[in-house]
Amino acid sequence: MAQNHGPLVYEGKAKRIYGMNEPGEVMVEFKNDATAFNAKKKSEIDGKGRLNCLLSAYFFELLESEGIQTHYRGLISDNWMVAQHVEVIPIEVVLRNIATGSLCRETPVKQGTKLKPPLLDLYFKDDALGDPLLTESRLELLDLMSSDRRAELEKLARRVNDVLSHFMQKLDLLLVDLKLELGTNQEGQLLVADEISPDTCRIWDLRIDDPRDRILDKDRFRQDLGGVAESYEEVLKRVQEVSSRPRHYN
Numbered sequence: 001m002a003q004n005h006g007p008l009v010y011e012g013k014a015k016r017i018y019g020m021n022e023p024g025e026v027m028v029e030f031k032n033d034a035t036a037f038n039a040k041k042k043s044e045i046d047g048k049g050r051l052n053c054l055l056s057a058y059f060f061e062l063l064e065s066e067g068i069q070t071h072y073r074g075l076i077s078d079n080w081m082v083a084q085h086v087e088v089i090p091i092e093v094v095l096r097n098i099a100t101g102s103l104c105r106e107t108p109v110k111q112g113t114k115l116k117p118p119l120l121d122l123y124f125k126d127d128a129l130g131d132p133l134l135t136e137s138r139l140e141l142l143d144l145m146s147s148d149r150r151a152e153l154e155k156l157a158r159r160v161n162d163v164l165s166h167f168m169q170k171l172d173l174l175l176v177d178l179k180l181e182l183g184t185n186q187e188g189q190l191l192v193a194d195e196i197s198p199d200t201c202r203i204w205d206l207r208i209d210d211p212r213d214r215i216l217d218k219d220r221f222r223q224d225l226g227g228v229a230e231s232y233e234e235v236l237k238r239v240q241e242v243s244s245r246p247r248h249y250n
């Protein structure tokens with residue numbers, strides 16, 4: 001368990017956010033709850049909170065080491081971290097390296113097509129509306145950000161995708177696609193927020209050919225393939241082999 005925290009500020013599907021004495025910082029608890037299809041499918045997976053918290057910490061530190069700002073400050077325990085308080089932009093930023101998932105359900109693009117450059121899809125983050133895909137004109141209509149910020153967002157998201165793809169490649173992991181949430185801090189800087197984990201990325205094991213067995217991400221839960229925690233553990237094991245333990249917050 002974590003040290004003392006302030007009041008619950010927000011509870012999402014996979015995390016709880018608490019206030020802290022230190023203004024400008026929040027404590028994030030990663031839960032074992034798993035949901036998919038806008039929470040129509042729900043379960044609890046032992047160890048998932050720990051795995052996603054640790055993996056997020058490793059990935060945030062990797063991004064930092066490449067000069068990319070994130071909201072992450074440090075771990076308190078295996079499933080609690082401290083993060084900078086940010087204003088989250090209500091957009092899910094998805095980068096796709098390989099076509100699968102909703103892209104193949106909604107367009108004639110064939111499963112497994114390499115997307116070069118990676119395809120950027122923006123979704124309006126709104127559960128009640130089912131997180132609809134945004135067009136550029138709808139983005140403008142909703143007045144969610146300036147065109148400069150829009151350009152900055154894309155540049156940042158592409159860089160995150162490049163850094164993570166390259167890192168995973170060295171671990172025989174293929175980053176198929178990923179979803180990012182970005183936020184702004186009190187100084188108005190854009191940074192990577194939320195989490196980066198097998199809940200929010202698709203990751204395939206390059207050591208395995210079988211298209212079902214190679215899945216190491218939340219598609220195992222979405223498609224009832226079983227072995228969800230074991231797959232996340234495999235990703236963590238490979239990351240740990242080449243990384244030093246994430247810092248402790250103090």
Ligand code: TMP
Pocket residue numbers: 094100101102103131177178179199200201202
């Ligand atoms: P999609 O193919 O279902 O649109 O998913 C693209 C990526 O975004 C994939 O890595 C899974 C991730 N994702 C989330 O993190 N949250 C979501 O609610 C959805 C739909 C996808």
Ligand code: ASP
Pocket residue numbers: 013035036037038039040199218222
């Ligand atoms: N995170 C989303 C949900 O719970 C969907 C998904 O990841 O598939 O509903």
